[in-house]
Amino acid sequence: MEKKNRIxxxxxxxxxxxxxxxxxxxxWGPVQFKFLGLKLEGYGFLVFLVIFLLGFFSGWLWSxxxxxxxxxxxxxxxxxxxxxx
Numbered sequence: 460m461e462k463k464n465r466i467x468x469x470x471x472x473x474x475x476x477x478x479x480x481x482x483x484x485x486x487w488g489p490v491q492f493k494f495l496g497l498k499l500e501g502y503g504f505l506v507f508l509v510i511f512l513l514g515f516f517s518g519w520l521w522s523x524x525x526x527x528x529x530x531x532x533x534x535x536x537x538x539x540x541x542x543x544x
Contacts, residue, residue: 483507 486503493499499506 479507479511 483504486507488503489500490503490506491498491500492506
């Protein structure tokens, strides 16, 4: 069962990567962005790639911190307790 989930995970990620790649190729030309008074100019594919990578990184951070929180809240059954004399 776990192998099927892993295959499904990679198929979905592959499809997402293909869609992002097609989107980047179709938006190859120069673009201009305005954000909080800043005017940025650059190639569309670079801007979209950076936005995609920022989204990927924020999702990874979210799952990393959730797993840390789960590990802290789980009781550790492998701890050895010593009694003092």
